[in-house]
Amino acid sequence: MEDERIIDLYWQRDERAITATKETYGRYCYAIAYRILASHEEAEECENDTYLDAWNSIPPARPQPLSAFLGMLSRRIALDRWRKGQAKKRGGDRVLLSLDELAECLPGEAAPDAGIEAKELAAHISAFLRSRPRAEGDIFLRRYWFLDSIKEIATRYNMGESRVKMLLKRTRERLMTYLTEREVTI
Numbered sequence: 032m033e034d035e036r037i038i039d040l041y042w043q044r045d046e047r048a049i050t051a052t053k054e055t056y057g058r059y060c061y062a063i064a065y066r067i068l069a070s071h072e073e074a075e076e077c078e079n080d081t082y083l084d085a086w087n088s089i090p091p092a093r094p095q096p097l098s099a100f101l102g103m104l105s106r107r108i109a110l111d112r113w114r115k116g117q118a119k120k121r122g123g124d125r126v127l128l129s130l131d132e133l134a135e136c137l138p139g140e141a142a143p144d145a146g147i148e149a150k151e152l153a154a155h156i157s158a159f160l161r162s163r164p165r166a167e168g169d170i171f172l173r174r175y176w177f178l179d180s181i182k183e184i185a186t187r188y189n190m191g192e193s194r195v196k197m198l199l200k201r202t203r204e205r206l207m208t209y210l211t212e213r214e215v216t217i
Contacts, residue, residue, distance in 0.1 A: 034097040041089035048089075049082045056098060060105040066178040067109035077112065081105045106176070132203065133175050152215065159209045163202065170195065171202050 032051045040048035057078060064077035081104045094100030160168040170188060173179040181199075185192045 034095075037097060038089060038093055041086065042093075049086065052082055052085060052097075052101070053078075056101050059098065060101055063102055063105040063177065064109040067106070067113050073112060074109070077105055077108045080108045084108065102176075129175055129178050132199070152210075155210060155213060155215050156206065159206055162209075163205070167198060167202055170198055174199055 032055055037048055037051045037055065040051060060081045061074050061078045064081075065071065065074035068074055068077065081101055084104045085101060088094075088100075088104075092100070160171060163171075166188065170184055173184050173187065174181075179187070181192050181195050185195045188195070
């Protein structure tokens with residue numbers, strides 16, 4: 032079903048919106064949560080919580096694109112669960128490692144998940160990634176949004192792990208320069 036039709040169902044408070052969302056974006060939401068939590072049960076709960084948050088947010092929101100909105104909800108819910116200590120036992124090292132890598136290129140004192148000025152920072156990062164070659168931006172997103180491992184990225188893009196690491200390092204350095212030039216601090 033198309034996004035506009037799904038959103039219309041939410042606005043009409045029609046429960047078919049949840050079913051349509053699950054059919055269209057269920058695997059996507061689950062995958063995001065699973066990357067963070069590394070637990071099938073926790074990821075399924077996050078997926079279901081995503082539908083509840085979408086139900087409570089639409090209306091008044093009319094998100095475009097719906098996939099990005101649902102991805103953001105899934106990621107936030109999974110990170111919240113991870114922060115509560117459950118991820119420590121279930122693959123939290125991947126999350127911690129990715130956040131530590133990203134923290135190196137962010138100016139200021141706060142952690143990258145602190146969220147004080149998250150919308151402004153997200154807009155700057157998004158603009159930066161759009162200015163980069165597509166493959167570079169995609170690899171950056173695979174690592175820091177989807178939390179793919181270096182090995183998974185190397186396999187996906189048919190390149191060596193050392194090349195992926197170097198590309199990510201250089202992209203983080205460019206991002207740090209980009210944010211510093213624009214006097215963005217968090």
